[in-house]
């Protein structure tokens with residue numbers, strides 16, 4: 001018995017050591033008890049071979065074959081190139097006899113290159129959509145089956161230059177992000193789902209239970225709690241899309257939860273639940289004024305274990321959200337139409353922290369056990385910094401040249417106007433009152449943490465400015481980009497460099 005315990009401990013040390021990513025181990029008994037494959041055939045390339053995953057050539061061949069079979073419903077184009085020169089493909093699908101004004105939907109997989117089930121899941125979803133003609137008539141769908149081909153070819157999370165492409169939605173620093181954002185804005189979806197996989201064996205979990213625990217959920221949902229996304233849209237996502245999806249997953253026997261990851265706090269493990277950061281897809285898409293969710297399937301670090309189950313989950317969730325979109329089409333369009341009417345802009349500064357009972361699979365007992373853990377809940381805002389919503393942001397010509405590709409990729413409209421045509425009493429400038437630049441770079445950037453105050457504009461030099469209205473379709477992005485205190489603003493990411501007591505080269509144009 002004692003020997004067995006030492007052996008298990010040794011096994012776990014190997015499992016959770018830094019090389020565990022490569023091992024792909026999950027005890028067989030855990031797979032059989034909790035994550036058996038469903039009894040279905042999935043006719044995508046990854047299931048035609050015993051070892052390995054669908055490679056780029058096989059993916060393209062699969063798409064070509066589908067276009068050959070369904071020439072009137074499907075096509076695919078190349079929307080840009082990865083850093084290694086690989087094509088980023090976008091698949092367009094619609095019904096044979098589409099309804100009036102079909103719902104535009106964006107579906108994406110493989111933004112992180114080591115989340116293999118999300119890519120295979122897109123292929124299976126394509127197959128299922130083409131076989132559901134009635135459902136398909138309601139939609140115009142754009143699918144990015146493999147958003148990060150360089151990472152995927154090496155089963156690596158990052159893009160070639162080491163960027164995490166799901167932290168790049170405001171910086172837009174990687175060429176992949178730029179082309180994905182452009183295609184997204186051009187297509188202008190009403191609903192967008194970004195499929196990922198999460199790591200169920202985390203090093204932090206070793207200390208729970210006798211020999212550690214593993215996460216028990218097939219699917220986790222990340223949907224935005226960012227206060228600059230209108231509340232009506234946030235509620236709609238939760239009530240009319242995520243909730244019904246829970247019911248669908250329940251009836252298929254798949255487990256689910258709100259997404260959480262772990263963080264270290266004062267030496268002990270704390271869970272972080274929810275999401276509000278504009279640098280990630282779920283919030284960025286919602287700021288682009290669409291129903292948005294990031295779907296995390298249990299999959300990273302366990303190799304091809306339960307692969308059929310994972311891929312089936314992707315398709316289940318996708319189809320469930322599509323059915324919900326049909327059901328709430330009228331309400332959804334009303335909410336999306338009204339969303340530029342929100343008034344306050346708010347910056348989250350702090351979130352609720354409390355103890356909660358959280359369920360895990362105990363690896364020793366091989367059963368589900370509850371643990372009381374501290375949770376920082378990003379869906380529950382505690383304190384906030386509020387500013388009035390300006391009518392527009394005014395950007396100097398010099399600064400605009402630097403940031404315009406990023407703004408255009410987000411689909412932000414703008415016009416160059418004579419400064420004299422504005423009411424000067426409504427123009428305010430930012431003065432930096434607190435300034436700290438991080439010593440350690442994050443994605444090669446030394447972030448700037450600032451506080452600012454607003455003062456009436458005094459300078460007389462401006463002749464022309466770029467006028468960027470906040471009352472536009474993708475206008476919610478602007479608060480996250482231009483309010484210097486916002487966590488992912490151009491100032492925060494040092495795209496606009498500043499110093500203490502300096503004035504910024506863009507301004508607020510206050511509403512009457």
Ligand SMILES: [Zn+2]
Nearest residue numbers: 112115196197
């Ligand atoms: Zn991911």
